[in-house]
Ligand code: GLV
């Protein structure tokens with residue numbers, strides 16, 4: 001989904017002071033073999049949220065060698081019973097392969113049609129660009145999945161965090177009227193998203 005590259009190499013200079021629709025390239029004379037290798041997906045980062053998932057990202061921000069190439073890769077570690085909650089990627093379709101464990105992978109279309117499948121090691125799934133999707137660990141053990149994207153920075157809109165953990169907060173009245181519940185119900189949900 002990203003624009004085509006205009007040159008062989010454009011390793012991102014993440015610290016550049018100019019900001020355009022991408023990152024500028026660091027000088028070719030500074031490019032080394034290490035710019036084309038990323039160790040960040042060898043192990044999961046620490047669990048950081050209440051969902052029992054760790055999404056470890058290999059996008060242009062963590063792996064500057066991806067700059068302008070229109071690709072990225074994550075690893076998704078989900079604890080037994082944990083969930084990678086409903087989210088969407090505004091700039092990329094996603095393809096994923098289950099390495100270990102058993103997940104329920106679900107998609108909901110813009111017409112609110114739900115598709116899902118239980119997947120195990122070796123199975124590959126695809127998520128069309130922008131559609132809401134999730135993965136629930138339905139196995140007894142940890143689940144490990146690698147996912148890839150056709151953008152160097154796919155972005156991730158995580159629905160529960162967008163609505164209930166925005167900073168500054170979305171006014172409670174917006175949420176009571178959106179979900180047709182009272183303030184207590186909204187505040188109860190919000191209290192769970194204080195990390
Ligand atoms: C999984 O859905 C991911 O976005 O890595």
Ligand code: MN
Pocket residue numbers: 087089094127133
């Ligand atoms: Mn995803």
